[in-house]
Amino acid sequence: MDASIYIFRAYFSLPPNWQSKSGYDTEAVYGFTNFLLDLRIGQPSHVAVCFDESLETGFRHRIYPEYKSSRALPDEALGFQLLMCQEVAAALGFSIFSSTEYEADDLIGSLLTSLHADLEPVAILSRDKDLSQLLLREQDYLWDYAANIRGFRPDVAEKFGVWPEQLVDYLALVGDASDDIPGVPGVGKKTAATLLANGRALSYWQLNPIELACVNVRGAKQLAAKISAYAEQISLAQRLAKIVCDIPLVASATALELKPMDIDLAQALFEQLGIKNLNKKLMRAHKLGSE
Structure with missing residues (x-):
């Protein structure tokens, strides 16, 4: 999963109706957490949630300082939400990956490449066209999960030629x-x-x-x-x-299996972040995962 796509979708589409105890708005955390709970309820076998932490420090910025220069960097308030999204994802039992050197796309590419022999098909949860270059197998697809739109190799050829x-x-x-x-x-x-x-x-x-x-x-x-x-x-x-596809991240697909949720930690985070109204869905996801 390309986490940024779904975090920013929530950040720009939801009103600031949720607030943490520390005073930060948490609409992005709310929307992303709601999305993660829906994903857990769907019970996929393996998931990797990949975050971007190389907004200024990655290798692409070193070789070309103008790379993504037109994008505004997160302020302190948004930075708080991005960090909390990682903590919530971990509490919900997802395997998370981030790097100050590589982008989420590179982490996704490297995971996909190293696990080709163990997993098929693989869905790349994103709307980012750049990730289309990873669709080298007929069975893999780019999936805009929220809109339930799937794109396979022929769809890339049709769109871009x-x-x-x-x-x-x-x-x-x-x-x-x-x-x-x-x-x-x-x-x-x-x-x-x-x-x-x-x-x-x-x-x-x-x-x-x-x-x-x-x-x-x-x-x-x-x-x-x-x-x-x-x-x-x-x-x-x-x-x-070009997406980097040779970063050593995991030894086998076992590392991406869904883990049991830390219910106590998740509920504590929900309380801290002002998103307690997601507790009912949290318990539903937990029950399904325990069956």
């Missing part, structure tokens, strides 16, 4: 405004999809620039010069867009 394994090259060409990753000027989505059609990689065109003039897109004769001029930027964009 490229397959998941080509998404990094695609973003290196068109850029990604949401992450402040620059693209090649004058290369749009249609041109990028055409260049990568039939499974071709961007590296093919970099090694065979003379063939670019024959591609059936507007401005084809200028493509070779553009791709050559922006070769260094393309390489940087590929490093920024």
Whole structure:
């Protein structure tokens, strides 16, 4: 699970009707906790909840300081809620992962890659298009759980015109405004999809620039010069867009099995955070998990 998607969905959609004993609003914690309880009631066998803690400290920021620079950093009040979301998730028996070096996407990619042999299918709970590059198996899918929308490999190809394994090259060409990753000027989505059609990689065109003039897109004769001029930027964009999949996190899928909930701790947190009205759902989830 990409925790940030669901935390911020609650933060921006719910009114500040809940408050902690320390005086902080807790609408994001409330919405995220409600979501986690729904997930537990559904009784999945294995879950990893991945959090972002590398908002300024990750390796991508070191190689490109402008990375995600247009996004406002959490203030103290939101920072409190983000921390409490981790504590609640742990109390509810979920395995949690975070890093100051890697993003949640990298943690998800590394877990998925290391556990391919043990788990299938695997659902990636998120709406983030970047995670689509991890859909290398037919059975895995990107799942917007709250909206119950599932996206498989063919859905990625239909949406972007490229397959998941080509998404990094695609973003290196068109850029990604949401992450402040620059693209090649004058290369749009249609041109990028055409260049990568039939499974071709961007590296093919970099090694065979003379063939670019024959591609059936507007401005084809200028493509070779553009791709050559922006070769260094393309390489940087590929490093920024590519999800890291080799972080050693767990030895086996057993580490992701749902654990018994710490009811006493959960209820204490609910009391502290002003979300006691979730206790009924908490007990329902606990009862189902004990059967």
